Amino acid sequence: MAKTHVTMTVNGEPAEGLVEPRTLLIHFIRENLSLTGAHIGCETSHCGACTVDLDGRSVKSCSMFAVQAQGAQITTIEGMAHADGTLHALQEGFRMMHGLQCGFCTPGMIMRAHRLLQENKTPTEDEIRFGIAGNLCRCTGYQNIVKAIQYAADKLNGVPHKEAAE
Amino acid sequence: MTTTAPTREQREAKLEGMGCKRKRVEDVRFTQGKGTYVDDIKMPGMLYGDFVRSQHGHARIKKIDASKALKVPGVVAVLTAKDLKGVNLAWMPTLAGDVQMVLADGKVLFQNQEIAFVVANDRYAAADGAELVEVEYEALPVIVDPFKSMAPGATVLREDLIGKNTGAHGPRKHHNHIFEWVMGDKDLTDAAFNKADVTIKELFSYHRTHPSPLETCQCVASFDKIKSELTLWGTFQAPHVIRTVASLLSKIPEHKIHVIAPDIGGGFGNKVGAYPGYICAIVASIVTGKPVKWVEDRIENLTSTSFARDYHMTCEMAATKEGKVTGLRVHVLADHGAFDACADPSKWPAGFFNIVTGSYDFPVAHVAVDGVYTNKAPGGVAYRCSFRVTEAAYCIERGMDVMAKKLGLDPAEFRLRNFIKREQFPYQSALGWEYDSGDYDTAMRKVMDAVDYAGLRAEQAAQREAFKRGETRAIMGIGVSFFTEIVGAGPSKNCDILGVAMFDSCEIRIHPTGAAIARMGTKSQGQGHETTYAQIIATEIGIPAADIMVEEGNTDTAPYGLGTYGSRSTPVAGAAIAMAARKIKAKAQMIAAYKLEVHEGDLEWDIDGFRVKGLPEKTMSMKDISWAAYNSPPPNMEPGLEAVSYYDPPNMTYPFGAYICVMDIDVDTGVANIRRFYALDDCGTRINPMIIEGQVHGGLTEAFAIAMGQEIRYDEFGNVVGGSFMDFFVPTAVETPKWETDFTVTPSPHHPIGAKGVGESPNVGGVPAFSNAVNDAFSFFGSTHIQMPHDHWRNWEAAKKFGLHA
Numbered sequence: 001m002a003k004t005h006v007t008m009t010v011n012g013e014p015a016e017g018l019v020e021p022r023t024l025l026i027h028f029i030r031e032n033l034s035l036t037g038a039h040i041g042c043e044t045s046h047c048g049a050c051t052v053d054l055d056g057r058s059v060k061s062c063s064m065f066a067v068q069a070q071g072a073q074i075t076t077i078e079g080m081a082h083a084d085g086t087l088h089a090l091q092e093g094f095r096m097m098h099g100l101q102c103g104f105c106t107p108g109m110i111m112r113a114h115r116l117l118q119e120n121k122t123p124t125e126d127e128i129r130f131g132i133a134g135n136l137c138r139c140t141g142y143q144n145i146v147k148a149i150q151y152a153a154d155k156l157n158g159v160p161h162k163e164a165a166e
Numbered sequence: 167m168t169t170t171a172p173t174r175e176q177r178e179a180k181l182e183g184m185g186c187k188r189k190r191v192e193d194v195r196f197t198q199g200k201g202t203y204v205d206d207i208k209m210p211g212m213l214y215g216d217f218v219r220s221q222h223g224h225a226r227i228k229k230i231d232a233s234k235a236l237k238v239p240g241v242v243a244v245l246t247a248k249d250l251k252g253v254n255l256a257w258m259p260t261l262a263g264d265v266q267m268v269l270a271d272g273k274v275l276f277q278n279q280e281i282a283f284v285v286a287n288d289r290y291a292a293a294d295g296a297e298l299v300e301v302e303y304e305a306l307p308v309i310v311d312p313f314k315s316m317a318p319g320a321t322v323l324r325e326d327l328i329g330k331n332t333g334a335h336g337p338r339k340h341h342n343h344i345f346e347w348v349m350g351d352k353d354l355t356d357a358a359f360n361k362a363d364v365t366i367k368e369l370f371s372y373h374r375t376h377p378s379p380l381e382t383c384q385c386v387a388s389f390d391k392i393k394s395e396l397t398l399w400g401t402f403q404a405p406h407v408i409r410t411v412a413s414l415l416s417k418i419p420e421h422k423i424h425v426i427a428p429d430i431g432g433g434f435g436n437k438v439g440a441y442p443g444y445i446c447a448i449v450a451s452i453v454t455g456k457p458v459k460w461v462e463d464r465i466e467n468l469t470s471t472s473f474a475r476d477y478h479m480t481c482e483m484a485a486t487k488e489g490k491v492t493g494l495r496v497h498v499l500a501d502h503g504a505f506d507a508c509a510d511p512s513k514w515p516a517g518f519f520n521i522v523t524g525s526y527d528f529p530v531a532h533v534a535v536d537g538v539y540t541n542k543a544p545g546g547v548a549y550r551c552s553f554r555v556t557e558a559a560y561c562i563e564r565g566m567d568v569m570a571k572k573l574g575l576d577p578a579e580f581r582l583r584n585f586i587k588r589e590q591f592p593y594q595s596a597l598g599w600e601y602d603s604g605d606y607d608t609a610m611r612k613v614m615d616a617v618d619y620a621g622l623r624a625e626q627a628a629q630r631e632a633f634k635r636g637e638t639r640a641i642m643g644i645g646v647s648f649f650t651e652i653v654g655a656g657p658s659k660n661c662d663i664l665g666v667a668m669f670d671s672c673e674i675r676i677h678p679t680g681a682a683i684a685r686m687g688t689k690s691q692g693q694g695h696e697t698t699y700a701q702i703i704a705t706e707i708g709i710p711a712a713d714i715m716v717e718e719g720n721t722d723t724a725p726y727g728l729g730t731y732g733s734r735s736t737p738v739a740g741a742a743i744a745m746a747a748r749k750i751k752a753k754a755q756m757i758a759a760y761k762l763e764v765h766e767g768d769l770e771w772d773i774d775g776f777r778v779k780g781l782p783e784k785t786m787s788m789k790d791i792s793w794a795a796y797n798s799p800p801p802n803m804e805p806g807l808e809a810v811s812y813y814d815p816p817n818m819t820y821p822f823g824a825y826i827c828v829m830d831i832d833v834d835t836g837v838a839n840i841r842r843f844y845a846l847d848d849c850g851t852r853i854n855p856m857i858i859e860g861q862v863h864g865g866l867t868e869a870f871a872i873a874m875g876q877e878i879r880y881d882e883f884g885n886v887v888g889g890s891f892m893d894f895f896v897p898t899a900v901e902t903p904k905w906e907t908d909f910t911v912t913p914s915p916h917h918p919i920g921a922k923g924v925g926e927s928p929n930v931g932g933v934p935a936f937s938n939a940v941n942d943a944f945s946f947f948g949s950t951h952i953q954m955p956h957d958h959w960r961n962w963e964a965a966k967k968f969g970l971h972a
């Protein structure tokens with residue numbers, strides 16, 4: 001099948017490759033760019049494990065073709081930690097509040113939460129639950145994911161987190 | 167002593183041993199997208215496999231034509247049963263003693279059964295090829311209802327078994343019958359029923375569902391022709407068992423097979439068994455000489471690998487009019503699908519279903535289970551529970567509620583009257599188990615107090631009156647569930663898988679600087695073993711958990727173990743860790759005695775080293791002992807400090823718990839709003855309370871899904887209805903209730919650290935709590951039992967049936 005040349009910016013770096021028109025963005029990211037943090041849990045746009053941040057929106061990258069991301073600015077989980085290697089507040093929050101178990105949903109969850117906190121800096125519990133409803137987790141029951149996002153929101157807002165686990 | 171010496175508390179805290187909420191070491195990589203899951207593995211020249219699957223539930227295969235597929239650019243090979251026969255792999259043995267087609271041999275027995283395996287140089291080409299393989303079918307009559315399976319003229323499903331009147335578990339009564347399994351004393355039970363004041367009889371169907379971890383089943387097989395060695399990476403909950411099975415099947419000697427389970431994205435029972443995908447990837451790698459990756463998609467996962475439940479339980483209970491249970495009789499019709507591929511210990515075709523007497527002191531009981539074939543996917547795995555324990559818990563907990571109603575007793579009160587009392591432990595159950603320890607009364611009362619049970623019942627009565635007056639359209643349900651699990655399989659005297667005894671293992675090696683590595687026969691799929699196992703070692707031998715690396719999943723380096731499922735890691739491997747650690751401690755004590763110039767008996771353990779009794783300043787830390795062990799051991803002692811333990815548990819462990827669920831059901835929409843869910847778990851000694859709580863949250867969420875909507879349904883033609891995340895209910899953060907957790911601690915007397923296991927309790931106890939709440943709500947309007955799953959539609963239907971829409 002004829003291939004198309006795509007270029008985009010991923011985690012601040014230029015990225016390019018040759019793809020079939022039908023190549024899914026998630027496959028381009030995972031296979032061509034070897035960024036395997038975003039996962040595949042369904043390929044039918046239900047689970048959110050493949051969530052990345054694209055031009056300021058959360059995108060399920062299994063539901064978009066790589067060619068549609070031509071010229072896009074993409075952030076994946078690999079682009080979240082700070083340049084000095086310290087963790088982003090969300091990454092820290094997920095660990096501190098036990099917001100993950102098998103870790104398979106985690107990259108997608110964190111990327112979704114990242115966008116959510118851009119849109120709403122002080123979300124309520126219900127707003128968080130609604131905001132991550134496109135991302136499934138089979139392990140945690142979400143309660144600690146909600147706390148992890150609250151932890152990150154507090155940290156980013158410079159507010160002490162009331163329930164930081166002892 | 168200088169003022170800077172750490173205090174005892176500081177030394178203790180530095181260990182991060184048992185009982186502390188140690189943050190998980192796994193999370194550092196997982197939160198950065200740096201886990202290594204199977205699909206992340208990429209090898210030079212790697213090929214991809216994809217299946218052609220049956221469109222029919224039951225059909226004869228007239229012809230398979232792969233010629234068009236083979237013309238697709240990138241397609242390298244198409245395997246069918248014919249090819250597999252050449253290497254004697256068209257069929258494979260199942261863990262349950264049956265055989266299963268790897269690729270359809272002459273006919274298909276369930277929809278989405280594997281027919282051909284297309285191998286190509288990328289996953290798109292493989293999918294293109296699979297699309298173009300032409301299969302000609304001749305449809306055959308389909309059986310999806312297990313109750314019709316053994317009808318006199320029922321169509322023959324398993325032609326390969328014609329004439330075989332005996333299966334792996336004894337005589338077969340019918341050509342679609344697999345086994346009958348009987349436990350207990352029939353005559354005594356019949357007598358109890360004849361004498362009973364009150365009896366009940368009710369069919370409780372536990373519907374077919376699926377563990378559906380977020381990562382599907384997958385593998386990469388790489389056969390090295392020169393060395394004749396096979397490396398197999400895969401989503402394996404039990405890597406050593408996979409190696410043994412692979413060796414027996416492929417005839418590749420076991421030392422030349424390297425099975426590696428990297429990070430696993432959840433298992434819940436789905437990743438215990440061996441699937442056609444693994445066999446096909448191995449054969450394809452041998453045939454092509456290249457590594458071959460097989461990754462299931464979600465629909466394939468839900469419809470072909472390992473369903474759970476499909477247990478149809480007729481429960482009869484006898485009691486006195488004062489409310490004492492006197493007998494239990496249960497018959498189960500177990501739908502195993504097209505092949506009996508249950509992952510049960512070999513001698514237990516119905517798992518540990520004989521835990522069905524639950525937490526109650528039944529003097530007599532009798533159980534019979536009939537397993538049957540149908541045109542459905544094989545499996546019957548323990549979805550977040552020990553083998554068939556969740557089915558048993560559901561059966562007894564619904565039965566207790568139905569009986570309480572009939573007696574006019576409150577369900578909690580009825581349970582309290584019949585609990586096995588604390589002083590009866592160790593308790594011999596009527597169906598043959600020896601419960602190790604328990605304090606049911608305390609747990610139940612603690613939960614009742616926490617939720618103000620009496621207040622809830624009063625509120626419910628008031629709400630019911632308000633409903634009758636037309637002031638509300640909601641009815642309130644209170645679900646009580648008290649479960650006893652049986653986990654930690656298991657003692658070699660009664661547990662094995664294909665002849666391999668169900669011990670587990672740990673090897674600990676202390677390095678000269680006092681850091682350590684522990685290698686295990688188990689395999690975490692999210693349970694956090696790398697974190698918790700190190701905590702056990704830290705407490706046992708005083709090395710900080712941060713200095714201990716836990717490694718699992720590589721069969722070359724790990725001692726042989728049976729893997730992680732059935733909540734067996736803590737009860738069995740956790741014990742192996744403690745025993746290995748104690749061997750090390752014993753040698754450390756000899757070294758310390760020599761160095762401190764005292765007798766071993768003059769030493770006592772003190773947090774992170776030994777000290778001389780009565781001379782607290784004369785000490786030797788584990789760190790110093792480690793160095794000495796390598797560099798200046800006592801004369802005649804071998805250098806080094808390591809130990810291996812294979813632990814064969816003397817008994818199972820019996821975690822228990824009390825759950826209460828409060829919900830309001832809108833009779834016009836059928837929507838159930840979970841107002842409150844309170845879960846008390848007693849898993850014995852608690853290693854990491856943070857992780858325990860996480861396990862309970864997750865298990866309760868799965869229980870909520872199963873009870874309230876999650877189902878793998880088939881239509882009468884054998885089509886799977888709803889085999890994708892579109893229809894298969896996986897709750898999001900919005901539907902998922904908020905959980906309140908609590909605990910009591912009743913250690914297991916026979917376990918080295920008293921731990922019982924917890925990961926599965928919430929699923930086992932949660933499902934009956936939800937179902938009992940729904941049934942409780944409707945019971946006041948004349949309902950005895952409504953089958954699960956209690957989705958909005960079924961709730962609405964029930965409301966209609968009992969006249970609540972008027």
Ligand code: FES
Nearest residue numbers: 041043045048062
């Ligand atoms: S893999 Fe993209 S939503 Fe599931």
Ligand code: FES
Nearest residue numbers: 101105137138139
């Ligand atoms: S942590 Fe396993 S799916 Fe979310």
